[in-house]
Amino acid sequence: MDSARHIILVDGDLRRRAAISHYLSGRGVHVEPFETVAELGGHWPRQGLIMIHDNGTAIVQLTEQLVQSGNWLPVVAFGEKPAPRRIVEAVLGGAIDYLAWPFDDAELDHMLMTADDRAENVGHARLREAVARSRIERLTQREREVLVGMAAGHSNRSIAEQLAISPRTVEIHRAKMLTKIGAAHTSEAIRVAIEAALVRETSH
The missing domain is CATH 1.10.10.10 (Winged helix-like DNA-binding domain superfamily/Winged helix DNA-binding domain)
Known part of the structure; x- marks a missing residue:
């Protein structure tokens, strides 16, 4: 649960990023906000949970960064009124959960409580698969x-x-x-x- 209390927030929308940071901070979560995955790449974290806005390409970019770092952190995607297809694609891409913004308090609390266990179960397998895929692509x-x-x-x-x-x-x-x-x-x-x-x- 410790890593879930340290969230790396990636969202290109300034107002929404500020609103989410304020909301999470009010629930006792330490937040590090970033605008893009590229910006995050310059300050790659060793621990924590990455919460990323699903803009259609960010999760793929983040997965590539995770592979390069060799350190698979739990990833939670979020979007406004997400379509079921986007949720499925995000989970297949490596996200352990998908939340709709504005967040539901109960859903957020459940995610924070279960993030570490779920990440431990899928993280190593996801990392091995992603690394293997990157090698096969050569x-x-x-x-x-x-x-x-x-x-x-x-x-x-x-x-x-x-x-x-x-x-x-x-x-x-x-x-x-x-x-x-x-x-x-x-x-x-x-x-x-x-x-x-x-x-x-x-x-x-």
């Missing part, structure tokens, strides 16, 4: 296909036949793929593919 389409074939347990020859290329070319793609994602061996590359949801764990 690969070419062909390198991804080779990785999927490896994860499915296929040999170089089998992968070559499926992709209509030579086994030697598969070896080259395989070596480049391992280097790009920073994997020392095949099993580590497969783990990254699973964490990035590129393949299902049952596929190998």
